[in-house]
Amino acid sequence: MPFGKPPLGGPLGKSRSRLSASGLTTFLRCKRQWFLNSKLGLSSPLNTSQVLGIVIEEAFCEILMKRPKSIESLIELKDWCYGFVDEYASKAMSNGKNLWDQGIWHEEGNTWEMVEKESIEYRLKCGLDIFLQEVKSCFESDGGPYLQKFRNQEQVFQIPSPAWGEEPIFPVPDKVNNFVLRKWALDEQIAWRKNEENVSWCEAWEIARPWVKDPRVHQPQRLFHPDGWAAGELDLVLRWDGRTRIIDIKSGNSGSKFAPSLIHQLRFYSWLWKETHDGKKVDGLEGWYLDGGERVCYEVPSDDEYDSMAIEFKEIHSEMQNSGEGPVSFPSPVPSDCSKETPGCYWCSVSRDNNGVWENEEIVESVTGYLNMEVSLPFEKLNMIPSRVTVKGKFTGSWGPLPNHFSEPVLGAMLSSGGMQITIEESEPGVFPNLHNCHNGEVVIIDALPGVWRGNSRLYVDSKTKILEYTEAENYLKSKNIELSESITRLGLLRTRANAEGFVISVRKRKGVRLDGKPWTMLNLYIWDGDNVVEVVAFGSSINSQLESIKKGQKIGLIGAEIGWRAGLPQLRIDSRNTRITINP
Numbered sequence: 044m045p046f047g048k049p050p051l052g053g054p055l056g057k058s059r060s061r062l063s064a065s066g067l068t069t070f071l072r073c074k075r076q077w078f079l080n081s082k083l084g085l086s087s088p089l090n091t092s093q094v095l096g097i098v099i100e101e102a103f104c105e106i107l108m109k110r111p112k113s114i115e116s117l118i119e120l121k122d123w124c125y126g127f128v129d130e131y132a133s134k135a136m137s138n139g140k141n142l143w144d145q146g147i148w149h150e151e152g153n154t155w156e157m158v159e160k161e162s163i164e165y166r167l168k169c170g171l172d173i174f175l176q177e178v179k180s181c182f183e184s185d186g187g188p189y190l191q192k193f194r195n196q197e198q199v200f201q202i203p204s205p206a207w208g209e210e211p212i213f214p215v216p217d218k219v220n221n222f223v224l225r226k227w228a229l230d231e232q233i234a235w236r237k238n239e240e241n242v243s244w245c246e247a248w249e250i251a252r253p254w255v256k257d258p259r260v261h262q263p264q265r266l267f268h269p270d271g272w273a274a275g276e277l278d279l280v281l282r283w284d285g286r287t288r289i290i291d292i293k294s295g296n297s298g299s300k301f302a303p304s305l306i307h308q309l310r311f312y313s314w315l316w317k318e319t320h321d322g323k324k325v326d327g328l329e330g331w332y333l334d335g336g337e338r339v340c341y342e343v344p345s346d347d348e349y350d351s352m353a354i355e356f357k358e359i360h361s362e363m364q365n366s367g368e369g370p371v372s373f374p375s376p377v378p379s380d381c382s383k384e385t386p387g388c389y390w391c392s393v394s395r396d397n398n399g400v401w402e403n404e405e406i407v408e409s410v411t412g413y414l415n416m417e418v419s420l421p422f423e424k425l426n427m428i429p430s431r432v433t434v435k436g437k438f439t440g441s442w443g444p445l446p447n448h449f450s451e452p453v454l455g456a457m458l459s460s461g462g463m464q465i466t467i468e469e470s471e472p473g474v475f476p477n478l479h480n481c482h483n484g485e486v487v488i489i490d491a492l493p494g495v496w497r498g499n500s501r502l503y504v505d506s507k508t509k510i511l512e513y514t515e516a517e518n519y520l521k522s523k524n525i526e527l528s529e530s531i532t533r534l535g536l537l538r539t540r541a542n543a544e545g546f547v548i549s550v551r552k553r554k555g556v557r558l559d560g561k562p563w564t565m566l567n568l569y570i571w572d573g574d575n576v577v578e579v580v581a582f583g584s585s586i587n588s589q590l591e592s593i594k595k596g597q598k599i600g601l602i603g604a605e606i607g608w609r610a611g612l613p614q615l616r617i618d619s620r621n622t623r624i625t626i627n628p
Contacts, residue, residue, distance in 0.1 A: 045202055045254045045280045046264040047319065048214055058451075059084070059610035060471050062273040062360040064311045068304035069387060070359060074366075075375065076391040082363065082610055083371055084578055085569050086549050087389035088150040091158055092295070094142045098135040099163055099294040099333060100278065103170045104255040106131055108207045110231040114244045117179055124171050132163040147550045148595050166294060169336030174251070176338075178244070181251040181283055186242035188285045193250055194235045200282060205257035206249075207231050214262050218558040253290065254280040261556040266319050271473050272360050275315045279331075288327035289313060296334040300386040305330045306341055313343055314352045324349070364506065367612055369430040370575040374401070407571075410596050411546040416573035422544035422600055425575040428613050429538050429606070431490040433530045434502065435513065436460030438486065441479045444472065448496060448582065454478040458488070458502070463534040467491070470503035470608050478504065487516035487527065492608040495539035498621065502537075503608050541615060543577065544600040545570030547593055552586075566590055570599060579604065581617035589624060590617065600625040 059082055070077040079085045106127045114120045136158065143155040181187055189199045202212055208231030213219050233249050236242070242250075256264050256278065265276045279290035289312050291305060309328040316325050328341040344352065374395040385392070394402045404414055418424055436458040444452035453469040456478055469475050470492060488510050492503040504510070511519060517527045549569040557563055566586045568579040579601065581590055593599060602623040604615040617624070 045266070045277050046214055047267055058274070058471065060364065060474065061271070062356060062363065064275050064308045066363070067311050067356070067359065068307050070363065071307055072304065073385055073388060073391055076385070076387055076389075077363070078366055079371075079373075079390045080387070082367055083569075083576070083612060084567065084609075085390055085576065086148070086551050086567075087387075088148050088153075089143070089146040089551075090150040090153050091139075091143070091155065094139045094146075094155075095135075095158065095163070096294045097142065098139040099166055100292050101138070101258055102131040102135040102163070103167055103292065103333065104279075105134075105258055106167065106171065107174060107252055107255055108205050108257075110206060110208050110233050111245045111248050112234070114248075116244065117175065117182075120178065120244050120248060121171070121175060124175075125168060128164050128167045128171075132160050132167060135163050136160050145552060145554065147552055166333035170292070170331060170333045172336050173331050173338050174253075177251045177253075177281065177283070178247045182242060182244060182247040184284065186246060186250055187283050189250065189283065190242060190246070191238055193246070194238055196235075200254075202254065204252045204254045204282075205259075206252065208233070211257050211259040213260055214264060215558055218262070219560060251281075251283045254282065261560060262558055266315050268315060268318050273315060273318075273356065275312050277312060281327075286326035287316070287323075288329060289316065289325050290329045290331055293330055293332045294334065296332050297330075297337050297339060304386070305339070309341055310344055310348075310352065311356070314349060314356065317349060318353075364611075367610075370425040370428055370577050370613055372574065373571060373576040374404075374407070407548070410548050411571070412596060413546070414573075416546065416571075416598075418544050418572055421602065422542045425543055425545065425570075425572050425577050428541050428543075428577065428615075429493055430613070431507075432493050432502070432532045432537065433487065433489045433527075434458070434460065434465075434491060434534060434537075435485060435487045435516075435531055436465075436534065437484065438467075438481060439464070456481075458534075460534050465534050465537070466496075466499065466501040468501055468503055470505040471610065474506050475504040475508060478510075481510045482512050485513050486510050487513055487531070489516060489519070489530075492611075493537050493539055494607045495605045496607070496616075498618070500534070500537050500539045505608075505611060507611070539606050540603050540621075541606055542600075542602050543570060543572070543579075543604060543615060545572040545576075545598070547595050547597050547599060548576065550593060550595050552591070568593060568599075570601075577613055577615060578609065579615045579617065580607075581619075585617050585619040587619060589626070593626060598627040600627075 066077060066081050069081055106124060109127060111120060111123050114123060139158065140155050192199050205211065233245060236246065263276065265274045267274045277289060278292045281288040281290060289309060291309055313325045313328055317323065325343055328343055330339040374393045376395065376397055389406065392403045393406050408414055438456050439459045440457040443454040445455060447453045447468065451472050453472050456467045458465050458467050469478065488502065488508065490508050494501055494503055520527050520530060547568050548571045552566045554562065554564050564583055564586060566581045569576055570579055601615060603621050605618050607614040607616045
């Protein structure tokens with residue numbers, strides 16, 4: 044199975060709390076780049092290569108999902124599939140333009156008008172040439188070991204390779220209420236020969252077709268580690284010859300500065316496949332570079348290597364989870380090991396030591412125009428945003444998992460103290476699985492994250508939070524030379540809003556579709572007050588014209604922003620009814 048469902052009820056989509064292939068390769072290149080880009084989410088300018096990688100891969104996979112008819116030779120088959128290149132290159136250009144226009148911040152000197160349709164056509168043809176090698180091998184192998192099953196219309200794989208003539212398969216089909224989405228299939232049937240006949244070229248194409256991410260499926264198609272802490276989305280899986288080969292598609296060439304990361308990416312996928320398939324290992328790892336049609340093959344890991352990878356990946360995941368707390372210091376006082384030439388490097392190369400000496404300060408100055416900033420009342424420095432608190436009370440109810448504001452299923456409960464009640468909720472799915480198993484009497488919640496949602500205060504719990512009986516909490520804090528009575532914050536005194544001011548150093552707007560097919564929209568701003576940076580988000584109807592007018596480099600002020608949390612880092616949320624925004628040009 045090339046994809047599945049989260050084992051612990053976590054989000055089907057991306058999660059900052061899981062180890063992914065992209066997160067791993069970024070972490071191995073530069074830990075600071077990973078922290079700023081992946082955990083904090085601080086983006087750099089969008090470039091055309093990023094967009095091309097998305098639309099070319101999708102166009103290539105859509106052509107593979109086609110079904111040939113009345114083909115008698117490899118030359119005819121090549122002419123047939125090449126016949127779709129112009130159509131799908133045009134579609135890629137159009138889709139790419141839409142993605143480019145959605146981007147708010149573009150790399151200087153980059154425009155979508157610089158992209159040539161001929162370049163897309165060339166890469167699609169190169170990709171098809173590589174796949175036709177597989178079709179030729181399948182034909183010469185008389186259809187491979189599954190020919191008779193295919194001809195008898197038997198189910199060969201639990202999740203078959205997507206084809207336009209077949210209905211799409213959704214990871215969570217019960218969430219797809221739209222009949223059109225579930226039953227969408229074109230009238231493209233294949234004419235199977237009789238069992239005693241030799242394989243045809245049309246059959247060879249159909250059998251050799253790999254599993255690819257089905258573009259009709261709006262739900263993420265990912266593999267999830269049984270323990271929930273790692274996930275990965277494969278590009279392509281070849282299975283026609285009885286061997287499982289994982290392929291990663293690259294729109295560039297093997298001379299790319301990102302190319303050295305491919306082996307780490309594929310090894311992660313092979314390890315994840317083994318973890319999710321009862322120990323069954325893959326038989327091959329390949330990278331297909333569409334710019335030139337180069338096929339790069341790698342040895343699969345040995346048993347010892349799989350064992351060492353399991354330890355390494357778990358250690359990396361733990362290090363990721365334990366990195367960062369509260370508002371992020373930026374620039375870092377510690378010089379970075381990477382330079383502006385490191386692949387993906389941007390913000391991570393900036394530093395400022397304790398003596399105020401900058402390194403690569405021009406990156407910040409080019410965005411803000413300044414290297415210093417004064418914060419005046421009613422605003423306060425970002426590092427004054429309250430981090431963790433300790434409260435006491437008694438649980439009076441529980442629920443879930445139910446969707447949070449990110450549509451992720453989380454556990455919830457109600458805590459009562461001194462005549463007041465407050466919602467307790469997991470900050471992310473699965474981070475506090477024992478929330479419903481806590482003591483029924485008075486408890487102390489240590490290191491909870493204060494926040495607010497839709498005007499109501501709430502506390503978020505994560506892996507660093509402890510919920511203990513009162514006596515246990517006293518002993519625990521005493522071991523750290525802390526008096527419990529001096530640590531407790533009354534529920535009515537919890538601070539859940541912030542007044543913040545800073546330069547916008549990054550901005551992006553994202554759109555997507557939820558599991559049930561309904562659309563979502565999210566606007567992310569990152570503001571910097573000269574010493575710290577924090578994420579500011581707005582969802583759906585809270586994204587008004589004023590917010591959409593904000594550009595990088597502008598100085599903005601937020602009055603009454605709601606305090607939230609994401610991956611243990613503070614996140615200021617815009618409430619259109621109660622948050623006031625000021626913008627300075």
